[in-house]
Amino acid sequence: xxxNMRRGRVGALAIVLSxxxxxxxxxxxxxxxxxxxxxxxxxxxxxDDFGTFGYQDLYKQFMAQHPNIKVTxxxxxxLDDYTPRLQQxxxxxxxxxxxxxxxxxxxxxxxxxxxxxxxLKQYGASSLQGNFLPWKWQGGxxxxxxxxxxxxxxxxxxxxxxxxxxxxxxxxxxxxxxxxKLWPTWDDFIxxxxxxxxxxxGKSKFIDSPETYYNTILMxxxxxxxxxxxxxxxxxxxxxSNPAVKAAFDETVKMSQAGLANGVQFLSDPWSQxxxxxxxxxxxxxxxxxxxxxxxxGDEQQGKWDVAGVPGGGGNWGGSWLAVPTQSKHPKxxxxxxxxxTSAQGQIGxxxxxxxxxxxxxxxxxxxxxxxxxxxxxxAPVGQIYGSTATSLKPVYLGADxxxxxxxxxxxxxxxxxxxxxxxxxxxxxxSDAKKASGS
Amino acid sequence: MxxxxxxxxxxxxxxxxxxxxxxxxxxRLDLKVSPYLYISPFYLLFLLFGLFPLGYTxxxxxxxxxxxxxxxxxxxxxxxxxxxxxxxxxxVVNTFGMFVVATVPQLLLALWLANALxxxxxxxxxxxxxxxxxxxxxxxxxxxxxxxxxxxxxGMANWILHFFGVHKIDWQANRWAAWVAVSTMVDxxxxxxxxxxxxxxxxxxPRDLYEAAAIDGASRRQQFWRITVPLLxxxxxxxxxxxxxxxxxxxxxxxxxxFGYMNGGSLRQSQTVTMYMFENAFNRFQYGYGSAxxxxxxxxxxxxxxxxxxxxxxxxxxxxx
Numbered sequence: 001x002x003x004n005m006r007r008g009r010v011g012a013l014a015i016v017l018s019x020x021x022x023x024x025x026x027x028x029x030x031x032x033x034x035x036x037x038x039x040x041x042x043x044x045x046x047x048d049d050f051g052t053f054g055y056q057d058l059y060k061q062f063m064a065q066h067p068n069i070k071v072t073x074x075x076x077x078x079l080d081d082y083t084p085r086l087q088q089x090x091x092x093x094x095x096x097x098x099x100x101x102x103x104x105x106x107x108x109x110x111x112x113x114x115x116x117x118x119x120l121k122q123y124g125a126s127s128l129q130g131n132f133l134p135w136k137w138q139g140g141x142x143x144x145x146x147x148x149x150x151x152x153x154x155x156x157x158x159x160x161x162x163x164x165x166x167x168x169x170x171x172x173x174x175x176x177x178x179x180x181k182l183w184p185t186w187d188d189f190i191x192x193x194x195x196x197x198x199x200x201x202g203k204s205k206f207i208d209s210p211e212t213y214y215n216t217i218l219m220x221x222x223x224x225x226x227x228x229x230x231x232x233x234x235x236x237x238x239x240x241s242n243p244a245v246k247a248a249f250d251e252t253v254k255m256s257q258a259g260l261a262n263g264v265q266f267l268s269d270p271w272s273q274x275x276x277x278x279x280x281x282x283x284x285x286x287x288x289x290x291x292x293x294x295x296x297x298g299d300e301q302q303g304k305w306d307v308a309g310v311p312g313g314g315g316n317w318g319g320s321w322l323a324v325p326t327q328s329k330h331p332k333x334x335x336x337x338x339x340x341x342t343s344a345q346g347q348i349g350x351x352x353x354x355x356x357x358x359x360x361x362x363x364x365x366x367x368x369x370x371x372x373x374x375x376x377x378x379x380a381p382v383g384q385i386y387g388s389t390a391t392s393l394k395p396v397y398l399g400a401d402x403x404x405x406x407x408x409x410x411x412x413x414x415x416x417x418x419x420x421x422x423x424x425x426x427x428x429x430x431x432s433d434a435k436k437a438s439g440s
Numbered sequence: 441m442x443x444x445x446x447x448x449x450x451x452x453x454x455x456x457x458x459x460x461x462x463x464x465x466x467x468r469l470d471l472k473v474s475p476y477l478y479i480s481p482f483y484l485l486f487l488l489f490g491l492f493p494l495g496y497t498x499x500x501x502x503x504x505x506x507x508x509x510x511x512x513x514x515x516x517x518x519x520x521x522x523x524x525x526x527x528x529x530x531x532v533v534n535t536f537g538m539f540v541v542a543t544v545p546q547l548l549l550a551l552w553l554a555n556a557l558x559x560x561x562x563x564x565x566x567x568x569x570x571x572x573x574x575x576x577x578x579x580x581x582x583x584x585x586x587x588x589x590x591x592x593x594x595g596m597a598n599w600i601l602h603f604f605g606v607h608k609i610d611w612q613a614n615r616w617a618a619w620v621a622v623s624t625m626v627d628x629x630x631x632x633x634x635x636x637x638x639x640x641x642x643x644x645x646p647r648d649l650y651e652a653a654a655i656d657g658a659s660r661r662q663q664f665w666r667i668t669v670p671l672l673x674x675x676x677x678x679x680x681x682x683x684x685x686x687x688x689x690x691x692x693x694x695x696x697x698x699f700g701y702m703n704g705g706s707l708r709q710s711q712t713v714t715m716y717m718f719e720n721a722f723n724r725f726q727y728g729y730g731s732a733x734x735x736x737x738x739x740x741x742x743x744x745x746x747x748x749x750x751x752x753x754x755x756x757x758x759x760x761x
Contacts, residue, residue, distance in 0.1 A: 421707060
């Protein structure tokens, strides 16, 4: 009896609550409509991004210049979590921020829906072309070249981060130039790794995860030849016939077979724990990785890391654009914010905060970037290391389903590193998983 | 919410001559219809939030349904593709594997616990409420703590196991280890809840049956198997069906165990059917295919509940013959 009575009361409460909720949502629905363009009205711009963009100080500057605008950021740490959310918002026509960050691996997918994004040319962005690396500017254009969907933020460029203290322990040189000379090629890199493993060994592996190395090598190899990875320019699945993918896959398998890898997923909890606990001695470092290592490594790792050259020549992995979805209620102000954040000054600010390498020519040549030494990474001259190759970077075409396919292939590489998948059958499984993920 | 359907006094006063009959008809209508009206909120809500989504999901599952507007009717092709999809069957095997590994020991343990709690104890209520404690902690917290325990390099489970000479286990990479790990999370949370339901069932069994059995010289064990278990049959059935539904819909624990990655491990070692559904619908945005997975899951749960029902009826019915 008592139970019944209580249930009745809970039921009544639920009804009251749902009625209240309905009333509340009805009210907020009305609020949304009262929108005008008067300059004095207070408006809020929401920025959706992932990882570390280093924009906090820039928001403050922007808000100081535009007292009627408040900028808030919704950050998702992992790109893999961010992408499906953004896709849903864009497709549904609601929910996305006024400014959204789009990473290079998913740009093609979003560019295929140009009507979902504001043409930034309408808001005076045409004149900015000269500010950007030509391919970065081009990457922001819609497929038919008529609309400007995104303005470039950063580019990846490529270097390799290593732990000075652990290298010393393994009897390896710890000076960044000497380290760079250790590994002109990836095979040399593996030999150094074996030396490290035999000296230090145990829980400390040489590489952070198979997939970071795989992506690095893949982007290098693709940049050397076809400029494509899993898909060609017409979005046809070409993974099997593209030597770049096979080469990167095989080289990564070699690392696992040599016992250099941990089989840990990049940016998962074990990865960030491992970073703190000396579980790996190296990680590929596109410029944006510096911010991540600093963020997850924390203060106690200060000065332990350094930045050396990458085996196998330069390349680009990562980098993003900022776009304004048409669903934004304040496209004009949002476009202003995009122009501000991607301006030379904005990119220099982001570089200082998170070391994201500018895609603006002027910013790249600015002394604040060129002469910047990163104290966290033993004062490595990161401005010079990354900046010197940035202007010679070539874009690699990443198809619409790039991220799904990449995730599938990475899982198989991880299984090989874990010893759960035989290296011999790895490639054929990766190809079939990739096909499934792309729906082809 | 409360709709007053009784004729208002004003209306009845304004009624034309012959109002008596009108009134009588109304009150008869009131007698017949209003009970349905009173229970209708549940059915209306069920229709809106239960039946309609079910039907709509089926409709979607008959299409190639992409996120951007494009829908193409494909009949049952999603289902035929599912039948040959090894990733789907892998998820099915995982789900049933974890269901068995989790549920069988859980129900036995719950039965034993309930039996122990059914005796006269000091601070009875404390013990009885205590078994519910794990249930009120959030799943996410449980999963995060357990995932720490099952860490490969720095986890407590491996640290304890190494005293027994067990080599470091990579809990996520090893299929059986992953099943066991996820099952312990499920059991930790639900054993107490099921024990309480069993306990409630046990308390409804008349005491004099036990007294009579004791006079006839039946041991405690005999009393348990001959009296408690057969008379607990409806409760056991209820608990098994609820556990089946819960077990086959397993989602949060394996997801967080895999650090939030929907693929459930490098070789999908602990990906459940719900995770596979989610992966298809909301990571790959193949809504049609994801809906087909959802419907297959629905059918599986129906089928399994039925099998459960028949099995329990036979097993527990033996005592009555």
